[in-house]
Amino acid sequence: MHMCSSLALVLIITSRVLPFKCRYASFGLVEEARKMLDENGETDVICWNAVIDGYFKCGEVEAAHELFVKMPKKNVASWNTMITGFARCGKIENARNMFDEMDERNEISWSAIIDGYIKQGCFKEAMEVFHKMQREKVKPKQYLLPSVVAACANLGSLDQGRWIHSYVERNSFQLDGVLGTALVDMYGKCGRLDMAWEVFEKVRMKQVSTWNAMIWGLSIHGRAEDAIQLFTKMQEEKQKPNKVTLLGVLNACAHAGMVERGIGLLNSMKEVYGIEPRVEHFGSVVDLLGRAGLVNEAEKLIESMPMKPNAAVLGALLNACRIHGNVELGEQLGWILLDMEPQNSGRYSLLSNIYAKAGRWDDVTRVRKLMKERGIKTIPGSSMIDLHGTVHEFKMGEGSHPQMKEIYVMLENVMEKLRNEGYSPNTTMVSFDIEEEEKETALKQHSEKIALAFGLIHTEPGTTLRIVKNLRVCEDCHSAFKLVSRVYSRNIIMRDRARYHHFINGVCSCKDFW
Numbered sequence: 001m002h003m004c005s006s007l008a009l010v011l012i013i014t015s016r017v018l019p020f021k022c023r024y025a026s027f028g029l030v031e032e033a034r035k036m037l038d039e040n041g042e043t044d045v046i047c048w049n050a051v052i053d054g055y056f057k058c059g060e061v062e063a064a065h066e067l068f069v070k071m072p073k074k075n076v077a078s079w080n081t082m083i084t085g086f087a088r089c090g091k092i093e094n095a096r097n098m099f100d101e102m103d104e105r106n107e108i109s110w111s112a113i114i115d116g117y118i119k120q121g122c123f124k125e126a127m128e129v130f131h132k133m134q135r136e137k138v139k140p141k142q143y144l145l146p147s148v149v150a151a152c153a154n155l156g157s158l159d160q161g162r163w164i165h166s167y168v169e170r171n172s173f174q175l176d177g178v179l180g181t182a183l184v185d186m187y188g189k190c191g192r193l194d195m196a197w198e199v200f201e202k203v204r205m206k207q208v209s210t211w212n213a214m215i216w217g218l219s220i221h222g223r224a225e226d227a228i229q230l231f232t233k234m235q236e237e238k239q240k241p242n243k244v245t246l247l248g249v250l251n252a253c254a255h256a257g258m259v260e261r262g263i264g265l266l267n268s269m270k271e272v273y274g275i276e277p278r279v280e281h282f283g284s285v286v287d288l289l290g291r292a293g294l295v296n297e298a299e300k301l302i303e304s305m306p307m308k309p310n311a312a313v314l315g316a317l318l319n320a321c322r323i324h325g326n327v328e329l330g331e332q333l334g335w336i337l338l339d340m341e342p343q344n345s346g347r348y349s350l351l352s353n354i355y356a357k358a359g360r361w362d363d364v365t366r367v368r369k370l371m372k373e374r375g376i377k378t379i380p381g382s383s384m385i386d387l388h389g390t391v392h393e394f395k396m397g398e399g400s401h402p403q404m405k406e407i408y409v410m411l412e413n414v415m416e417k418l419r420n421e422g423y424s425p426n427t428t429m430v431s432f433d434i435e436e437e438e439k440e441t442a443l444k445q446h447s448e449k450i451a452l453a454f455g456l457i458h459t460e461p462g463t464t465l466r467i468v469k470n471l472r473v474c475e476d477c478h479s480a481f482k483l484v485s486r487v488y489s490r491n492i493i494m495r496d497r498a499r500y501h502h503f504i505n506g507v508c509s510c511k512d513f514w
Helices: 003-017 020-040 045-057 061-070 076-088 092-101 107-119 123-135 145-155 158-170 177-189 193-202 208-220 224-236 243-256 259-273 279-291 295-304 311-324 327-340 345-357 361-374 404-420 436-444 447-458 475-487
Strands: 382-387 390-395 465-469 492-495 500-504
Touching (some): 061 076, 076 092, 092 107, 107 123, 107 145, 123 145, 158 177, 158 193, 177 193, 193 208, 208 243, 224 243, 243 259, 243 279, 279 295, 279 311, 404 475, 447 475, 475 500
Parallel strands (some): 465 492
Antiparallel strands (some): 382 390, 382 465, 492 500
């Protein structure tokens, strides 16, 4: 092997193992390799690819692209290196453009762009590429499937997830820890705990992550007792829990109001499991105490923490203040959080809601004025519903969907039926400076209600509806969905930012405790 090729291989190894603080040394090696390419007229495509990869790993995106353009000859691996590098550096649009320009693709090409989209949180785009892959008759290999399943999980795309599971079985792929964990997580996030459990039982070589996925699935669906039983079984089978496991169990306790059990677990973490509680474990117990109405106890726990509380911990206490109407403490926390996270729109919304609930509209105006001065924009509410393998997304007040007129007609019919059943829109959280009728209209246009109406139009009576919302569901929509489940005899599973809600016959699995 000649010198340049040897240096290229050393470059790959070095760029992978050097810690970030030594990147300058790594960059120096890349520059040396680049110089050798130029001086020696090197044509070995492997060397060129290695140097391009090295540039990306050092964050030198423009240098990598410049070298790619200059290459005397390219192969599929050259293009794949560019796609992977762009995606790794957050340049997902550049990665997609590179992918679209390819004359020839292999399995790694498809995997690189799909993984890139997923790592950037672009799950819908990842699934669109996967569908394109299927149309072009490219059969996915097992190593790609966990990533695609993860996209299905985040989109709540049960039909596509089940197709992948079926594909695994048809092709006799091994249900190893990685793929098995991904399927357990997907079924849990799509509201099919029965299927999650079935897969969990079939995974022969369970990893800690497999147990964690099942425990977290039970936890976020409000099945606290089942989550704790599985935690016990995990230990009986000599599988050592880790910090993620314990956080999942604490989360289960929080959503079920199991105060004593949650506090007991936190206090025993170091002694029994050898795990020092981290800030997120304390945050979960603060959330538990706050949800249970023990706001003072939650505040004392924060004061006793061995580390400084972060914004997530204080945010959990702030949410407890919102739920239980503790305006004084909520106000103090709210302004502290606005200083800690001045760009987090959710903090402004939460403080504004606390003021609105207390009828302090001047303070609501003050918060909104501050948002405007700082250039903060609220995250628009959006909801997705998976119908027959296609994910439909709706945003609040957006009228771009071709069936919007039909959807609003259905929504008006639904609201009329609910009013006949005693439903009254909860307008207390809507801006005070608009008329009551406009407030009701604003509530009606919440994305989850639009997705619900769309689902009622396009499914047969009795079909379960699955909706995924990017924000926490509001009190009005939660009340409306409970009534819809009874009036229309529909099971509705909604996943919001915090947890899952199973609406069945007028009751929610969260027991109005979210």
